[in-house]
Amino acid sequence: MWTRKLSFFSLALAAVGICIWATTVQGEDPGSWVRIEAGAFTMGATPESDPIAAPDEAPEHAVTLAAFDIGRHEVTVREFAAFVSAGGYTDESLRPLWDLAAFGEADRFGVGRAPEDWAVQLAYPNRPVAGVSWYEAMAYCRWRSRRDGQRITLPTEAQWERAARGTERRRFPWGSQIPDGTLRASFGESVGHTTDVGSHPDGDTPGTNPISDLGGNVLEWCLDRKVSYESVPRAGDGLRDGRSGQRVTRGGSFYHDRRSLRAASRSGQEPGVRTALLGFRLVRVVQPQ
Numbered sequence: 012m013w014t015r016k017l018s019f020f021s022l023a024l025a026a027v028g029i030c031i032w033a034t035t036v037q038g039e040d041p042g043s044w045v046r047i048e049a050g051a052f053t054m055g056a057t058p059e060s061d062p063i064a065a066p067d068e069a070p071e072h073a074v075t076l077a078a079f080d081i082g083r084h085e086v087t088v089r090e091f092a093a094f095v096s097a098g099g100y101t102d103e104s105l106r107p108l109w110d111l112a113a114f115g116e117a118d119r120f121g122v123g124r125a126p127e128d129w130a131v132q133l134a135y136p137n138r139p140v141a142g143v144s145w146y147e148a149m150a151y152c153r154w155r156s157r158r159d160g161q162r163i164t165l166p167t168e169a170q171w172e173r174a175a176r177g178t179e180r181r182r183f184p185w186g187s188q189i190p191d192g193t194l195r196a197s198f199g200e201s202v203g204h205t206t207d208v209g210s211h212p213d214g215d216t217p218g219t220n221p222i223s224d225l226g227g228n229v230l231e232w233c234l235d236r237k238v239s240y241e242s243v244p245r246a247g248d249g250l251r252d253g254r255s256g257q258r259v260t261r262g263g264s265f266y267h268d269r270r271s272l273r274a275a276s277r278s279g280q281e282p283g284v285r286t287a288l289l290g291f292r293l294v295r296v297v298q299p300q
Contacts, residue, residue, distance in 0.1 A: 042083065043082060043083050043084070044080040044081070044082065044083065044295055045080065045081055045082075045083050045174070045220050045221070045222050046078065046079075046080050046220070046297070047076070047078065047079050047080070047081060047170070047173060047174055048078050049075075049076060049077050049078040050075065050076065050178065051073055051074065051075040051076075052073070052074060052076075052172075052173050052176070052177075052178050052180075053071050053072070053073055053074075053180060054071065054072055054073075054074045054169055054172050054173075054240075054249070054275075055068050055069055055070060055071040055072055055240060055275055056068040056069065056071065056273075056275035057069045057070065057071055060180075061182060061273070061275065063270055063273075064275065065276065065277070067239065067240075067277055068240075068275045068276070068277060069240065070240060070241065072240060074169045074173070074245065074249050076169060076170060076173055076248050076249060077248055077297070078297040079166075079170055079248075079294050079295065079296065079297055080294065080295040080297060081166060081170065081171075081174045081222060081292065081293070081294050081295075082222075082292040082293040082294070083209075083221075083222055083223060084139075084208035084209055084223050084224060084292065085139035085140075085208055085224055085228060085229060085231065085290050085291065085292045086139065086140055086148075086151065086290065086291055086292060086293060087136065087137055087138065087139060087140060087208055088132045088133060088135060088136045088137070088138055088139070088140045089136035089137065090140070091126065091140040091143070091151060092133065092136070094150075094151050094154050094155075095124070095125050095129075097154070097158075099150060099151065099154050100123060100124045100125070100150075101124070102150075102154070104153075105150045105153055105154065126140055126141065126142040126143045126147065126285070127141075127142030127143075127285050127286075127287065128142055128287070129142075135205075135207070137207040137208060138205045138206065138207055138208070139205055139208055139224070139228055139229045139290040140290055140291075141205060141229050141286070141287050141288065141289060141290045142285045142286065142287055142289070143285060143289065143290065143291070144282060144283050144284060144285050144289075145165075145232050145258045145280070145282035145283070145284075146282055146283065147285075148165060148232045148291040149164075149165065151291075152164045152165060152293065155293065161295055161296070162295065162296035162298075163293050163294070163295050163296075164234060164293070164294055164296070165232055165233055165234040165291060165293070165294065166231075166233055166234065166292065166293075166294040167233060167234050167235055167247075167248055167249045167250045167294075168233045168234070168235045168249060168250075168251065168259045168261065168277070169245070169248060169249020169250075170248065170249060170294055171225075171231065171233050171259075171261045171262075172261070172274055172275065174216070174222055174225065175216070175222075175225045175226075175261075175262070175274035176274035176275070177216065177217075181216075181217075181274055182273055182274065182275075183195075183214075183226055183272055183273055183274060184214065184215070184216050184222070184225035184226050184272075184274055185213065185214050185215060185216065185217065185226070186217060189269060190214070190226070190227075190269050190272060193211070194211070194213050194214075195211055195213045195214035195226065195227075196211050196214045196224070196226045196227030196228065196263075196272055197210070197211065197227045197228050197265040198226070198227040198263055198264070198265060198266075198267055198268065198269060198271070198272055199266075199267065199268050199269065200265065200266055201265075202265055203265065204265060205228050205229055205265055205287075205290075206228060206265070208223060208224055208228070209223045209224070211223070211224065211227070214226055214227065224262075225261075225262050225274075226262055226263055226272035226273075227262070227263055227264065227265060227267075227272055228262075228264065228265060228290075229262075229264050229265070229288060229289060229290035229291075230260040230261070230262060230263065230264045230267070230278065230280075230288050230289050230290070231260060231261050231262045231290060231291050231292055232258060232259075232260055232280075232289065232290075232291040233258065233259040233260065233261055234250060234258075234259075235249075235250055235251045235252070235258065235259045236251060236252055236253050236254075236255045236256070236257060236258060236259070237255050237257035237258060237259045237277070237278075237279030238251050238253035238254075238255045239253075255279070256281055256282070257279035257280060257281055257282075258279060258280060258281075258282045259277060259278070259279055260278045260279060260280050260289065261276070261277065261278070262276075263276065264288040264289075265288070266288055267288075
């Protein structure tokens with residue numbers, strides 16, 4: 012009996028330790044955001060501008076965006092653990108972000124209490140969180156907005172591409188060089204798993220204020236539905252909201268090939284999908300001066 016009680020106490024103590032570790036990571040690193048200034052850029056690609064462009068990347072079109080801040084890194088396990096420990100999965104105010112009609116009782120809000128393989132992920136706090144659906148990513152955004160007193164959300168597809176290719180129309184986030192091996196990114200099963208954010212500085216965007224891991228590591232959820240550039244007009248800052256059930260994912264992952272690392276490359280997933288390849292980064296709305 013005493014052994015059983017001691018074992019239970021040890022487990023409870025370990026759980027408390029995880030909660031303390033997660034909730035103490037509240038301070039915002041001033042270097043965790045990168046400012047993207049307002050302006051226009053050309054979005055998309057065609058075989059004329061890139062021989063391996065996919066059909067859904069066309070046509071090329073001009074997009075004008077307001078200024079925004081984008082996360083320097085993908086959201087990490089450590090950062091997401093604070094949301095889990097704060098009761099993010101059981102907060103009733105986040106319930107509308109779960110689509111009960113589409114995914115049924117098995118995906119009902121509050122049934123799941125953590126990302127997939129969470130116990131394993133906790134051993135790697137600086138890797139990007141993975142195994143989260145679009146709904147979970149949106150819940151985290153809403154929680155962060157409330158915690159930080161700022162408007163934080165997923166990037167629109169246009170914001171993501173603007174951050175990845177700049178105004179000089181980079182083919183890859185770092186430039187025109189085709190990636191090889193693991194120098195610029197974790198991709199193509201060369202590593203076989205996610206790596207700590209910022210582990211591939213040669214894959215950062217150029218300049219004095221770089222953004223990491225826009226190519227490889229994990230696919231990143233965007234705000235938009237996955238629709239044709241031709242069939243659905245843009246709304247607001249590049250947001251597209253057609254009839255498609257899929258949400259846009261960008262950037263490739265540790266599993267995808269080098270084509271998916273291109274700045275114009277697009278993919279999509281149903282919003283309830285959770286895989287080890289899927290994570291996200293944040294955008295912060297810049298308030299007018």
